[in-house]
Amino acid sequence: MMKRFFAYLVAIAASGLPACAHVGSPDVFVEGNAGPYKLFVTVRVPQVIPGIAEIEIRSESNDVSAIRIAPMQLTGPGSQYPPAPEAAERSKDDPQFFRGSLWLMEFGSLQVRIEAEGTKGKGLLAVPIPAIAQRTLPMQRSLGLLLFVLMIVLSLAMISIVAAAVREGNLAPGAPAPAARERRVRLAAGIGGFVVAAVLTVGGLWWRADARQYASHIYTPPEIEALISANGQLILRAKPIRMTSGNPRRPADWIDFQDLILDHEHWMHLFLIRRPGMNVFWHLHPERAGSGSFTQNLPAMPAGHYQIFADVVLSSGFPVTLVGQIDLPSALAGTPLTGDDSGTDANPIPSETGARAEYPLPGGGRMIWERDGQPLEAGVPLMLRFRVTDGSGNAAQDLEPYMGMAAHAAIVRSDGSVFAHVHPTGSVPMASFELAQASLPASLGGGVLGAMNMKQMTADKIAPEISIPYGFPKAGLYRIFVQVKRSGQIQTAFFDAIVK
Known part of the structure; x- marks a missing residue:
C-alpha cells in the first residue's frame, strides 16, 4: 500500500485556457466603497494588450453626480502617479x-x-486588474483582401514609376521615347x-517575427507537479514562467513560488474537486517548503479523478491560478482537517438542474440562495x-469571519x-485589493477596511445575509460552493445553476 502512494506522481499540465486569478473568467467584479459611496464595479478586461477595457459602475445611492476613472500601475514605478482621469x-x-x-497599454x-463625487464630497476606490493577452485577434477577411489588393496596386505603381522615369525622364515634353531605350x-x-x-x-518576415513575439506574451498558467508521499502528504512544485510587462522600463514578472504574498493569511489556496460529478470538494492551504515547493497533509479522500486549482498572488499583486489534475486509484486514509482547511461530499452535478435554492447545513440550519426567479x-x-x-x-x-471574510465561494x-x-x-484576491487601496491618498481612500463592503461583518459577528x-x-451548467464559519466550524453548501 505504501509503495502505491509513491507511484502517485502526476504531472499537472497547464491548461490552454486564458487564466489569471481565475480560469476562463477574466472579467473583474468588485463591490467596495469610494469614500462615502458604495459602488459595484465591473471591469471587462480586453482580450488583447494594448486594448480597451470597458468599465461599468453602479452606485448604491443616487447622490453620486460624477465618476472619473484612470488606469495605472498597481505596484512599482508609476503606481503613485495617476494620469489625468477620464469622465465616465x-x-x-x-x-x-x-x-x-x-x-490598457501594458501587461x-x-x-x-x-x-466618485457627489453630495458627500469625493471618494476614491482602487480596483486591481490583471492585464494579460488572452489570445491573438485574426485580421478580418475583408480587410485582409483589401490590403492585399492595395499592396498589388502600389507595387505595380512603383515599378511603373521606375520604368517611366527611365523611358521618359530626360525627354522634352511630347517627344516620343526612342526604341533603343526599351532594353534599359x-x-x-x-x-x-x-x-x-x-x-x-x-x-x-518582420510582421511574422512581431506576431511571434506578441504570441509569446499570451498568458498560460505555469506547470505544476504533484507527488503524494507514503504518509499521504501532497507535494507541489511549479516551474517559474516569465511574464513580460510590455514596457522596457519595467522588469518582467516571474511566476515563482518564492515570490508570493499572503492572501487571507495563506500563501496558497488549493482546491481539489472530483470530476466529472464535482461531488467532492476540498479547500486547503498548503505550507511553503524548501526549494520553492508546497506541502499539504491531505484529508481522507475517496478514489477518483480530481481537478486542481491553486491560487497564489505574486509580490507585484498579480494573481495566478495553477491548473492541473490528479488521480487517486484508491481511497486515501488521510489526516483530520485543521485550521482553515475544509471540504464536503455532495451529490453529483446533474445534467440539468432547476432552481434548487436551499442546502441543509451540518448540525441544523440551512443556507438559502435568494434568487429573483429570473x-x-x-x-x-x-x-x-x-x-x-x-x-x-x-x-x-x-456566523464568524472565515479568513477575514463573511464567506468564500468557488464557482x-x-x-x-x-x-x-x-x-x-x-x-x-484580498492581497491585491489591499495593495490597491494602499496606493490611495489617505484623505480620500479610507484604507482597506473603508473600501471593503463591511455591512455583512462587524467585529467578530457576521450577518446572516x-x-x-x-x-x-x-453559458452552461455551474456548481457554486459557498463556505461560511459557524460556531468555529467551517460549513460548505453547494448550489447548481444553468446559465443561458
Missing part, C-alpha cells in the same frame, strides 16, 4: 449607472482608480520589381445573495473550463 458617462435612463472605457498588475526600361522594371519584392519579403444570463453582472438560518428557521446568529463550470474563487468583496458580486462568463 452617466446613463440617461439610470442615473446610478456609469460607463467608461480605458486603454501585468494594473489598477483602475475610481474617483525592361532592365529598370526588373530591378524595381526585385527591390519591391525584397521590401515585401523583409516586411513579411434566468441567469452569461456576461451580466449580478449579486449572488445567500441567507443562513438556524435549525428553527430563524436568522443564524452564530465551477461542469466541464472545468471556468473556475472563480470569489468573496463578498468580489473576484479579486451574504452577497457576492460576480458575472458568469459563458
Whole structure:
C-alpha cells in the first residue's frame, strides 16, 4: 500500500485556457466603497494588450453626480502617479449607472482608480486588474483582401514609376521615347520589381517575427507537479514562467513560488474537486517548503479523478491560478482537517438542474440562495445573495469571519473550463485589493477596511445575509460552493445553476 502512494506522481499540465486569478473568467467584479459611496464595479478586461477595457459602475445611492476613472500601475514605478482621469458617462435612463472605457497599454498588475463625487464630497476606490493577452485577434477577411489588393496596386505603381522615369525622364515634353531605350526600361522594371519584392519579403518576415513575439506574451498558467508521499502528504512544485510587462522600463514578472504574498493569511489556496460529478470538494492551504515547493497533509479522500486549482498572488499583486489534475486509484486514509482547511461530499452535478435554492447545513440550519426567479444570463453582472438560518428557521446568529471574510465561494463550470474563487468583496484576491487601496491618498481612500463592503461583518459577528458580486462568463451548467464559519466550524453548501 505504501509503495502505491509513491507511484502517485502526476504531472499537472497547464491548461490552454486564458487564466489569471481565475480560469476562463477574466472579467473583474468588485463591490467596495469610494469614500462615502458604495459602488459595484465591473471591469471587462480586453482580450488583447494594448486594448480597451470597458468599465461599468453602479452606485448604491443616487447622490453620486460624477465618476472619473484612470488606469495605472498597481505596484512599482508609476503606481503613485495617476494620469489625468477620464469622465465616465452617466446613463440617461439610470442615473446610478456609469460607463467608461480605458486603454490598457501594458501587461501585468494594473489598477483602475475610481474617483466618485457627489453630495458627500469625493471618494476614491482602487480596483486591481490583471492585464494579460488572452489570445491573438485574426485580421478580418475583408480587410485582409483589401490590403492585399492595395499592396498589388502600389507595387505595380512603383515599378511603373521606375520604368517611366527611365523611358521618359530626360525627354522634352511630347517627344516620343526612342526604341533603343526599351532594353534599359525592361532592365529598370526588373530591378524595381526585385527591390519591391525584397521590401515585401523583409516586411513579411518582420510582421511574422512581431506576431511571434506578441504570441509569446499570451498568458498560460505555469506547470505544476504533484507527488503524494507514503504518509499521504501532497507535494507541489511549479516551474517559474516569465511574464513580460510590455514596457522596457519595467522588469518582467516571474511566476515563482518564492515570490508570493499572503492572501487571507495563506500563501496558497488549493482546491481539489472530483470530476466529472464535482461531488467532492476540498479547500486547503498548503505550507511553503524548501526549494520553492508546497506541502499539504491531505484529508481522507475517496478514489477518483480530481481537478486542481491553486491560487497564489505574486509580490507585484498579480494573481495566478495553477491548473492541473490528479488521480487517486484508491481511497486515501488521510489526516483530520485543521485550521482553515475544509471540504464536503455532495451529490453529483446533474445534467440539468432547476432552481434548487436551499442546502441543509451540518448540525441544523440551512443556507438559502435568494434568487429573483429570473434566468441567469452569461456576461451580466449580478449579486449572488445567500441567507443562513438556524435549525428553527430563524436568522443564524452564530456566523464568524472565515479568513477575514463573511464567506468564500468557488464557482465551477461542469466541464472545468471556468473556475472563480470569489468573496463578498468580489473576484479579486484580498492581497491585491489591499495593495490597491494602499496606493490611495489617505484623505480620500479610507484604507482597506473603508473600501471593503463591511455591512455583512462587524467585529467578530457576521450577518446572516451574504452577497457576492460576480458575472458568469459563458453559458452552461455551474456548481457554486459557498463556505461560511459557524460556531468555529467551517460549513460548505453547494448550489447548481444553468446559465443561458
